[in-house]
Amino acid sequence: MPMSPKDSSQTMKSTTAAKRLGIYLPAAPEEFQVATPTRAELEELERNPPEWLVELRRNGPHPRPVVAGRLAISIGGLARGGVTEALTTEQIQALRDDPPAWLVTERAIHAKVRAEEERLAAERTAD
Known part of the structure; x- marks a missing residue:
């Protein structure tokens, strides 16, 4: 089923976002731990990961x-x-x-x- 623009604005818990990114949530920056990112924001993190995400994926x-x-x-x-x-x-x-x-x-x-x-x-x- 194709995603409508409305679907991409749905938010998710930070635990779900961390699981999808394959990262350990307690090691992520505080602003990510308390965030409720949208699907579009999560896709953007995947496409253009910030340095903290690159480092976390590399070194844990x-x-x-x-x-x-x-x-x-x-x-x-x-x-x-x-x-x-x-x-x-x-x-x-x-x-x-x-x-x-x-x-x-x-x-x-x-x-x-x-x-x-x-x-x-x-x-x-x-x-």
């Missing part, structure tokens, strides 16, 4: 979905590994460089789950 701290993705594990795997806080890019890289046993295990589990999902998807398309 990152929200759990981003951390999980960069470590190639699930969000549940993060929790099982005891990671409950946002991590910086440097912390994520340290885990990748010298993975603890829990991370190796979670990567194997995640790889098996993804392989099974792909197998099932291939079966569905073959039918």
Whole structure:
């Protein structure tokens, strides 16, 4: 369904905007944390990110979905590994460089789950 001009002026909570931008809200500037951006404003942030957004995406701290993705594990795997806080890019890289046993295990589990999902998807398309 195409968006009407009225739809682009709808506002969203800052938590929703942060999730869509893939950033950790408490690390964003105060004015963003209390803002209620419109869809158009969010699209503008995506097209022309300010320096704070570029820096936050580059160095973090990152929200759990981003951390999980960069470590190639699930969000549940993060929790099982005891990671409950946002991590910086440097912390994520340290885990990748010298993975603890829990991370190796979670990567194997995640790889098996993804392989099974792909197998099932291939079966569905073959039918």
